[in-house]
Amino acid sequence: xxxxxxxxxxxxxxxxxxxxxxxxxxxxxxxxxxxxxxxxxxxxxxxxxxxxxxxxxxxxxxxxxxxxxxxxxxxxxxxxxxxxxxxxxxxxxxxxxxxxxxxxxxxxxxxxxxxxxxxxxxxxxxxxxxxxxxxxxxxxxxxxxxxxxxxxxxxxxxxxxxxxxxxxxxxxxxxxxxxxxxxxxxxxxxxxxxxxxxxxxxxxxxxxxxxxxxxxxxxxxxxxxxxxxxxxxxxxxxxxxxxxxxxxxxxxxxxxxxxxxxxxxxxxxxxxxxxxxxxxxxxxxxxxxxxxxxxxxxxxxxxxxxxxxxxxxxxxxxxxxxxxxxxxxxxxxxxxxxxxxxxxxxxxxxxxxxxxxxxxxxxxxxxxxxxxxxxxxxxxxxxxxxxxxxxxxxxxxxxxxxxxxxxxxxxxxxxxxxxxxxx
Amino acid sequence: xxxxxxxxxxxxxxxxxxxxxxxxxxxxxxxxxxxxxxxxxxxxxxxxxxxxxxxxxxxxxxxxxxxxxxxxxxxxxxxxxxxxxxxxxxxxxxxxxxxxxxxxxxxxxxxxxxxxxxxxxxxxxxxxxxxxxxxxxxxxxxxxxxxxxxxxxxxxxxxxxxxxxxxxxxxxxxxxxxxxxxxxxxxxxxxxxxxxxxxxxxxxxxxxxxxxxxxxxxxxxxxxxxxxxxxxxxxxxxxxxxxxxxxxxxxxxxxxxxxxxxxxxxxxxxxxxxxxxxxxxxxxxxxxxxxxxxxxxxxxxxxxxxxxxxxxxxxxxxxxxxxxxxxxxxxxxxxxxxxxxxxxxxxxxxxxxxxxxxxxxxxxxxxxxxxxxxxxxxxxxxxxxxxxxxxxxxxxxxxxxxxxxxxxxxxxxxxxxxxx
Numbered sequence: 001x002x003x004x005x006x007x008x009x010x011x012x013x014x015x016x017x018x019x020x021x022x023x024x025x026x027x028x029x030x031x032x033x034x035x036x037x038x039x040x041x042x043x044x045x046x047x048x049x050x051x052x053x054x055x056x057x058x059x060x061x062x063x064x065x066x067x068x069x070x071x072x073x074x075x076x077x078x079x080x081x082x083x084x085x086x087x088x089x090x091x092x093x094x095x096x097x098x099x100x101x102x103x104x105x106x107x108x109x110x111x112x113x114x115x116x117x118x119x120x121x122x123x124x125x126x127x128x129x130x131x132x133x134x135x136x137x138x139x140x141x142x143x144x145x146x147x148x149x150x151x152x153x154x155x156x157x158x159x160x161x162x163x164x165x166x167x168x169x170x171x172x173x174x175x176x177x178x179x180x181x182x183x184x185x186x187x188x189x190x191x192x193x194x195x196x197x198x199x200x201x202x203x204x205x206x207x208x209x210x211x212x213x214x215x216x217x218x219x220x221x222x223x224x225x226x227x228x229x230x231x232x233x234x235x236x237x238x239x240x241x242x243x244x245x246x247x248x249x250x251x252x253x254x255x256x257x258x259x260x261x262x263x264x265x266x267x268x269x270x271x272x273x274x275x276x277x278x279x280x281x282x283x284x285x286x287x288x289x290x291x292x293x294x295x296x297x298x299x300x301x302x303x304x305x306x307x308x309x310x311x312x313x314x315x316x317x318x319x320x321x322x323x324x325x326x327x328x329x330x331x332x333x334x335x336x337x338x339x340x341x342x343x344x345x346x347x348x349x350x351x352x353x354x355x356x357x358x359x360x361x362x363x364x365x366x367x368x369x370x371x372x373x374x375x376x377x378x379x380x381x382x383x384x385x386x387x388x389x390x391x392x393x394x395x396x397x398x399x400x401x402x403x404x405x406x407x408x409x410x411x412x413x414x415x416x417x418x419x420x421x422x423x
Numbered sequence: 424x425x426x427x428x429x430x431x432x433x434x435x436x437x438x439x440x441x442x443x444x445x446x447x448x449x450x451x452x453x454x455x456x457x458x459x460x461x462x463x464x465x466x467x468x469x470x471x472x473x474x475x476x477x478x479x480x481x482x483x484x485x486x487x488x489x490x491x492x493x494x495x496x497x498x499x500x501x502x503x504x505x506x507x508x509x510x511x512x513x514x515x516x517x518x519x520x521x522x523x524x525x526x527x528x529x530x531x532x533x534x535x536x537x538x539x540x541x542x543x544x545x546x547x548x549x550x551x552x553x554x555x556x557x558x559x560x561x562x563x564x565x566x567x568x569x570x571x572x573x574x575x576x577x578x579x580x581x582x583x584x585x586x587x588x589x590x591x592x593x594x595x596x597x598x599x600x601x602x603x604x605x606x607x608x609x610x611x612x613x614x615x616x617x618x619x620x621x622x623x624x625x626x627x628x629x630x631x632x633x634x635x636x637x638x639x640x641x642x643x644x645x646x647x648x649x650x651x652x653x654x655x656x657x658x659x660x661x662x663x664x665x666x667x668x669x670x671x672x673x674x675x676x677x678x679x680x681x682x683x684x685x686x687x688x689x690x691x692x693x694x695x696x697x698x699x700x701x702x703x704x705x706x707x708x709x710x711x712x713x714x715x716x717x718x719x720x721x722x723x724x725x726x727x728x729x730x731x732x733x734x735x736x737x738x739x740x741x742x743x744x745x746x747x748x749x750x751x752x753x754x755x756x757x758x759x760x761x762x763x764x765x766x767x768x769x770x771x772x773x774x775x776x777x778x779x780x781x782x783x784x785x786x787x788x789x790x791x792x793x794x795x796x797x798x799x800x801x802x803x804x805x806x807x808x809x810x811x812x813x814x815x816x817x818x819x820x821x822x823x824x825x826x827x828x829x830x831x832x833x834x835x836x837x838x839x840x841x842x843x
Contacts, residue, residue: 153627153631193815197815197818203818204567204818206567206569206627207567207765207769207818208815208818210569210762210765211765211766211769211811211814211815211818212811212815213762214762214766214807214810214811214814215807215808215811215812215815217804217807218804218805218806218807218808218809218810218811219476219804219808221802221804221807222476222480222802222804222805222807222808223476223479223480224804225480225802225804226480226481226482226801226802227480227482230482231482234482338804343635343638346631346632346634346635347635349628349631350628350631350632353628387643389639389640389642389643390639390643392639393635393636393639393640396632396633396635396636397632397636399628399632400618400624400628400629400632400633403618403624403625403628403629404618404622404624404629
């Protein structure tokens with residue numbers, strides 16, 4: 001059955017011979033681990049402790065790690081993970097070892113940076129989830145579209161339209177729920193343009209996505225300047241969703257504040273990730289969606305409505321992305337500003353690719369990217385010398401590394417971007 | 424193994440007419456009045472949609488629609504009045520202002536005011552020609568360069584660094600600064616080309632990511648000592664030295680040599696694509712990489728060449744901005760010129776002279792949009808909407824336009840047909 005997914009020979013051959021995927025990853029982590037051990041240990045302030053606090057403020061229970069020793073130990077663990085992978089005998093443990101190596105690398109870095117200061121892990125987790133939230137919605141929208149082979153570069157535009165509609169309708173109707181519904185409809189509006197033009201009129205989907213982003217930016221920008229800027233109280237003052245604390249769970253250290261003190265959008269994201277994952281891999285709808293994305297001709301042969309499936313999925317994606325946009329306005333700051341998504345749709349796209357077109361993977365990637373954002377916000381507070389701009393670049397650089405196949409190769413659904421013409 | 428995949432592939436190919444035939448038909452379509460009619464209709468439709476938006480975006484007139492049936496005449500009259508006022512100012516800001524001419528004849532204002540709208544249009548046109556050419560060149564080579572934004576940013580940085588840090592004699596300095604801009608953009612474009620050629624990484628993903636990397640790099644570099652202007656507290660670079668600035672086309676007007684360079688660049692790209700061996704290879708690879716490879720051309724080399732040249736062109740667009748009207752680097756120095764290049768190239772149907780024409784149209788819309796914003800209080804974002812709508816209308820009848828040719832040629836090569 002795997003042959004069904006192969007239309008052509010990929011240009012870059014999978015790594016064979018000595019340099020298999022795990023060996024490559026191992027070599028990278030070994031080098032990074034050694035560098036971390038030497039650099040971070042050398043640079044860490046001696047005698048100072050790096051304090052990690054469980055809660056959301058910098059005082060309270062936590063642990064102190066001597067900065068130099070911590071940086072060294074974590075760096076060595078990272079290097080050891082790399083070395084284990086490099087032997088080529090640990091292929092089965094690739095995922096766990098690579099994860100451990102990444103975590104220890106970050107910890108080694110943090111020991112250096114936090115030396116003499118305190119890092120509230122609870123609020124870091126909270127900031128991570130907050131930054132990741134629109135990315136998760138955006139990436140899930142991408143999963144829905146691209147698993148049925150419609151490329152969606154217009155996630156940015158859908159988030160923006162959702163954010164705008166939530167603020168506008170939320171204010172006019174004086175109801176956050178109305179705003180939420182309007183946001184979903186706003187996302188669907190862009191999705192509908194994408195679907196009709198891509199599926200029916202066979203317009204190049206990447207070109208289309210870019211143009212739809214411009215359209216969304218122009219539309220929301222125009223109406224923002226014309227209406228919201230001059231009459232803010234009339235058009236741009238929506239009610240926001242209150243945070244719901246779940247008793248018990250909310251007081252779990254670190255993840256409690258992040259996951260169980262959020263508003264409806266946080267819970268919705270958790271539910272959506274699980275639902276999309278389950279639906280995609282364990283239901284008839286999911287099987288059909290994947291069939292349409294990998295081999296539409298075969299899917300058509302067995303009676304699946306290829307175009308119908310694509311329409312449905314793209315519109316569903318619009319709902320999800322629109323809600324994601326709403327999380328920026330009625331789920332957070334409570335008002336719309338021009339171009340407020342500010343490239344988040346593109347990071348969502350990066351998360352989708354980095355997460356290999358899977359809901360869980362994309363969510364993990366979104367959390368990773370959210371963490372870099374949280375870190376970029378935290379480090380200047382402790383007087384770090386690392387420019388936050390470079391931390392902000394990290395998600396993008398990581399995605400380039402992923403698509404270039406330097407560390408493991410990512411592969412899109414086989415028919416992604418190809419319109420289907422029944423023949 | 425192949426038995427299962429072949430029929431599908433063949434069925435897919437059979438649906439499409441042969442390559443050469445379609446290309447010729449597309450060329451005929453472009454050459455015929457059909458494309459012109461289509462473009463004019465698209466512009467008109469976009470302006471009609473824009474008019475609806477102008478009414479929707481006016482709080483006072485919008486309120487009148489609330490009691491439309493009580494006084495339909497007033498409502499419609501007011502709607503008509505704000506729309507004509509806005510579009511009138513759009514025209515006066517972009518092309519020609521009759522009151523300035525009568526004033527100049529009567530001697531109440533200078534002749535400069537008469538040429539001011541044209542000058543503004545040309546100022547906004549210049550970088551758009553470059554970014555449009557960049558996208559068009561990549562299109563013709565079968566690549567989609569979304570990286571114009573990042574390439575413009577690195578062009579701005581390269582041009583500005585040479586412009587204020589490298590004191591040289593006047594003419595030489597300008598040439599060096601333009602070269603710096605081209606190298607800055609070219610290098611960042613080359614990354615995408617090399618990754619595409621070596622690893623097959625899709626240029627769309629790589630260039631999107633490079634755009635954002637370039638953005639953050641710019642935010643970082645303008646605050647660094649040596650680049651940051653010490654006399655200013657905000658994030659702004661030193662001014663480009665006078666010797667590296669593009670000479671103006673008229674005293675007191677913003678238009679400068681940039682637009683002339685843009686036209687020259689269009690001529691150069693036209694020559695490169697249509698008359699040179701490299702250009703033939705680029706087009707061959709763009710139309711059908713497999714056939715090009717069979718014919719002994721290096722597809723990878725063509726990709727690298729195309730992306731580097733495209734990057735250098737967009738970089739020059741950045742140079743024209745920073746050595747022209749902008750003078751120094753700011754966080755938003757590149758504006759949306761890089762993304763607008765995509766719409767310019769699509770409207771220009773991937774042809775160098777088409778790009779010049781569509782850059783002129785979008786430049787005029789931008790210049791007029793400024794006037795419209797000031798005089799009619801209609802936000803300039805309307806121009807963005809109009810641009811996007813024009814391009815959507817152009818792209819929608821995909822079967823008859825050159826854009827379809829582009830999409831379909833991607834369909835031939837499996838690696839390009841995968842969106843990613």
